[in-house]
Each structure stands twice: as structure tokens, then as C-alpha cells.
Amino acid sequence: MSSEERAQVTEDLTDNTAESRFELRRDGELVGWLYYRHLRPDRYALLHTEVEPSHRRQGVAGATVRRVLDEIRARGGTVTAICSFVVDFLSRTTGYADLLDPRHPGYSDRAAAEAARREQADGRGVAEHAVSFERPSQEATRKEPDMSATDERIVATARATLPATNRLETEIRAGDFVGVADDPAVGTPGAGPTPTEYLMMALASCTAITLRSYADRKYDYAGDITVDVTYHEPTTVGASRYLHRTIRLSEEVPEQDFQSMINIVEKTPVTLLLQFAWSVRTEIANGPADTTTVPTTAS
Numbered sequence: 001m002s003s004e005e006r007a008q009v010t011e012d013l014t015d016n017t018a019e020s021r022f023e024l025r026r027d028g029e030l031v032g033w034l035y036y037r038h039l040r041p042d043r044y045a046l047l048h049t050e051v052e053p054s055h056r057r058q059g060v061a062g063a064t065v066r067r068v069l070d071e072i073r074a075r076g077g078t079v080t081a082i083c084s085f086v087v088d089f090l091s092r093t094t095g096y097a098d099l100l101d102p103r104h105p106g107y108s109d110r111a112a113a114e115a116a117r118r119e120q121a122d123g124r125g126v127a128e129h130a131v132s133f134e135r136p137s138q139e140a141t142r143k144e145p146d147m148s149a150t151d152e153r154i155v156a157t158a159r160a161t162l163p164a165t166n167r168l169e170t171e172i173r174a175g176d177f178v179g180v181a182d183d184p185a186v187g188t189p190g191a192g193p194t195p196t197e198y199l200m201m202a203l204a205s206c207t208a209i210t211l212r213s214y215a216d217r218k219y220d221y222a223g224d225i226t227v228d229v230t231y232h233e234p235t236t237v238g239a240s241r242y243l244h245r246t247i248r249l250s251e252e253v254p255e256q257d258f259q260s261m262i263n264i265v266e267k268t269p270v271t272l273l274l275q276f277a278w279s280v281r282t283e284i285a286n287g288p289a290d291t292t293t294v295p296t297t298a299s
Contacts, residue, residue, distance in 0.1 A: 013067040022071065024064040031055040032064040034083070039251075042077040043101050047256075049085045065089045069096050081106030082256055161289070172198075199274075200229040200243065206270035207245060214264045223251030243274070 012025045016033075024032045031052050037045040046068070051060045065086055072079060078101035081087045088110040090096055100106070160181065162170045168183045169191045181198060184190030193201065204227040211225055228246045247265065265271065 011063065011067070013064075013071060015071070022064070022068045024060065024067060026055075026060075031058075032060040034064050034068050034086075036068075039080070042075065043080060043104065044072050044077055045080040045082050045104075045106070046086045047082050049083050061085055062089060066093075069099060073099055078102075079106070080104045084110045159289075196231060200231060203227075203243065203245065203268075203270045203274065204229045206268045207247065207265050210268040211247065211261060211265055214261070223249055225249060 009026045010028075012028075014023050014025070016023050019033075019035075020037065021033045021035045023030055032050065032055065034049045035047040037047060039045055046065075049061050049064060051064075066089075069079065073096075077099075079086075079096075079099045080101050081090055084107075087107050090100070091109065156174070158172065158174045160170050160172045162168070170181045172179045172181050179198075180192030181195050182190035182192045183194055207227045208225045211227075215225075226248045228248075230244045230246075232242050232244060234241060245265075247261070
């Protein structure tokens with residue numbers, strides 16, 4: 001299409017909120033679109049630009065991006081550049097640098113944007129994943145911990161007290177916080193969660209807390225964070241037991257950021273404890289517990 005022909009074409013940009021994309025039409029015909037995520041408060045993550053095959057090499061992609069940027073400016077918004085074409089457009093075009101969000105500008109060059117997109121295409125960007133904690137085989141060998149190590153500190157403590165008058169209802173305490181653990185008979189509610197359920201709650205809550213701390217520093221749109229943990233016990237001899245952790249965010253996050261979040265939650269304190277703290281050192285003694293000193297967590 002020549003510049004003279006293009007001058008006679010009527011262009012209209014519409015915001016298709018149902019599809020989360022801006023759409024460019026020429027003389028009423030849809031020719032290109034740009035997918036986005038509207039993030040709080042007025043930030044737009046520009047994700048991917050597409051052009052109808054019959055309208056390629058006619059300047060549609062550039063026109064779409066330009067019209068979208070003008071629209072976002074008119075709305076008083078800012079831009080996070082995720083789409084490689086948008087990143088390249090901004091690097092070659094003056095006049096839109098002020099639209100880049102100061103905290104979350106997006107990718108700095110096209111190569112970085114395309115590399116992130118390849119990772120997504122390879123399936124490495126997923127929000128739901130399983131974490132397996134498997135018991136090693138008898139043939140497996142591992143280095144025994146150094147029991148004489150002195151370069152250590154206590155970072156958390158807990159106490160469980162099961163009175164002689166109780167069956168299985170156990171008081172559990174960590175610092176000033178008191179709870180109840182129980183192992184009820186089948187079909188009865190019990191007085192509290194089972195020890196296994198407390199372990200699962202520890203993983204779920206630690207994941208949510210860690211992810212919130214990360215999201216608050218990097219994003220402003222994570223919304224509610226819900227973490228579900230399920231324990232899978234195999235019915236086949238020799239199969240692995242595992243925990244499955246599902247993370248859900250009430251506010252949509254660009255899929256390009258999923259892998260970073262997964263990397264973060266794989267390093268939460270409880271995740272690392274479950275995966276690597278195989279050593280449990282046990283001692284036993286006669287006599288009542290010292291009730292004058294309740295275990296506290298070191299600061």
C-alpha cells in the first residue's frame with residue numbers, strides 16, 4: 001500500500017476488553033491487534049502484536065503500536081513493554097519514552113523479549129506445578145551431616161505436649177502461639193488438624209508469604225494469593241509420595257513472569273526444609289518438661 005493510498009484509508013482503534021486486546025481496523029476491516037494486560041492502577045503490559053496475513057508488509061504492526069501508545073497516553077497510563085515488536089518500536093521511535101513505567105518498564109531490547117517468549121513457548125512458564133519430595137532408594141547414598149558442627153544457630157522452635165489424660169489431642173506451642181493437633185478416628189472431626197496437615201499448612205503459608213514479599217517489591221498487581229497443597233499417597237508399591245502445590249493469583253500476571261515466581265517459591269524456607277533437611281537428631285530423657293521456659297524462635 002502506497003503512502004497516497006494509506007492517506008485515503010480510515011483507521012479506527014478499539015479496545016476489545018473481552019479479549020484483552022486493542023484492535024486496528026482499516027475501512028472497517030480488522031487488520032491488526034495488540035494483546036495487553038491492564039494492571040493497577042493505570043499500567044498496561046503490552047504482550048504480543050499480530051497482523052492479519054493478508055495485510056502484512058503494509059505497516060499495520062507499526063500503526064497498531066503507535067495508535068495503542070497514543071491511546072494509553074490519552075488515558076494517562078504507563079507501559080510495560082513485553083512484546084518484542086513493541087520493544088523494538090520504542091527503541092527506534094522517539095516521543096514515547098515517557099510512557100514507560102518507571103518501576104516496570106519491561107524488556108530493554110528485542111533479544112531479551114524474544115528469549116523470554118521462547119521460554120514461554122517451551123512450556124517453562126506455568127503457574128501450577130508439583131513439588132515432589134521423594135524418599136531415596138536403599139541403594140542411594142548421601143553424605144551424613146556433620147554432627148559436631150558449631151557454625152549454626154537455632155532459627156525456629158516448637159513444643160508439643162500430650163497430657164496423660166488425653167488420648168491423642170496434643171497442645172502445640174511456638175513462642176506465644178498455641179494450637180492443637182489431633183489424629184482423630186476415621187469419621188470423626190478431631191480437635192484440630194493432623195500433624196501432616198500442619199506440615200502442609202506450613203508449606204502453603206510460607207509459599208504465600210514469600211511470594212507476597214517478592215510481588216510487593218516487583219509488581220503492584222498480584223492481588224490475593226491462594227496456595228493449595230495436597231499430599232499424594234501412591235497405591236502402587238514402589239511409587240513415589242509427593243506434595244502438589246497449586247498457586248493462584250486473583251489478579252492476572254503476564255505469563256512471562258510465571259517462571260520467575262516459580263523460581264522464588266522453590267526457594268521458600270519450608271520448601272528448602274522439606275527438600276534438603278533430611279537429618280532429624282533425636283534425644284530422649286526422663287522427667288517432666290521444664291514449664292518455666294517455653295521454646296522461642298531466635299531473632
